Amino acid sequence: QKEVEQDPGPLSVPEGAIVSLNCTYSNSAFQYFMWYRQYSRKGPELLMYTYSSGNKEDGRFTAQVDKSSKYISLFIRDSQPSDSATYLCAIEDTGRRALTFGSGTRLQVQP
Amino acid sequence: KAGVTQTPRYLIKTRGQQVTLSCSPISGHRSVSWYQQTPGQGLQFLFEYFSETQRNKGNFPGRFSGRQFSNSRSEMNVSTLELGDSALYLCASSLGRTEADTQYFGPGTRLTVL
Numbered sequence: 001q002k003e004v005e006q007d008p009g010p011l012s013v014p015e016g017a018i019v020s021l022n023c024t025y026s027n028s029a030f031q032y033f034m035w036y037r038q039y040s041r042k043g044p045e046l047l048m049y050t051y052s053s054g055n056k057e058d059g060r061f062t063a064q065v066d067k068s069s070k071y072i073s074l075f076i077r078d079s080q081p082s083d084s085a086t087y088l089c090a091i092e093d094t095g096r097r098a099l100t101f102g103s104g105t106r107l108q109v110q111p
Numbered sequence: 112k113a114g115v116t117q118t119p120r121y122l123i124k125t126r127g128q129q130v131t132l133s134c135s136p137i138s139g140h141r142s143v144s145w146y147q148q149t150p151g152q153g154l155q156f157l158f159e160y161f162s163e164t165q166r167n168k169g170n171f172p173g174r175f176s177g178r179q180f181s182n183s184r185s186e187m188n189v190s191t192l193e194l195g196d197s198a199l200y201l202c203a204s205s206l207g208r209t210e211a212d213t214q215y216f217g218p219g220t221r222l223t224v225l
Contacts, residue, residue, distance in 0.1 A: 041221075044216045049213060090154075099144075099214060101155075
């Protein structure tokens with residue numbers, strides 16, 4: 001079993017839809033939770049970062065962490081064609097200073 | 112502030128050769144981490160350097176090595192290349208003070224091994 005599981009998609013939605021992306025993890029030592037966005041032929045770009053259970057909002061993006069269920073989510077409101085990319089969840093455990101990534105979900109927002 | 116830069120952006124090598132990739136971190140960042148990204152395995156951690164010392168290492172064979180210079184720039188070396196080493200190699204920099212410091216990625220070096 002992988003330490004971080006993420007549905008690879010692809011996920012195709014119409015413009016303006018609400019998108020929900022999810023990851024589950026197995027190691028309760030994981031403390032820091034991130035979402036990165038990666039466009040084709042580019043490096044990952046940090047979108048959201050949180051270290052506690054609950055919600056964190058930034059514009060159209062909301063990150064949700066449920067440590068009791070070992071479940072993290074990213075919601076994108078009013079999705080735009082420019083949101084079309086691969087979304088990667090990344091988790092870091094205490095003391096290791098190394099990110100463990102999900103496999104990434106490819107999102108396509110249709111105009 | 113300039114981002115993380117990686118050179119070269121593309122490389123083609125043949126099996127058995129060795130290759131050196133370079134990474135310049137964001138100014139002021141002292142930690143540099145390297146990751147390998149492949150379609151099959153996704154993004155995997157290779158190693159992390161801080162103040163010229165390897166501080167953390169992933170599960171890769173000894174053919175993969177790195178170093179960091181006093182100006183925090185880092186190089187990664189892969190010896191005796193295999194076909195399976197074809198990948199996007201990403202470098203990320205951070206302040207490196209705590210685990211909570213955000214890692215910022217460069218655009219990557221795409222290595223093709225023929």
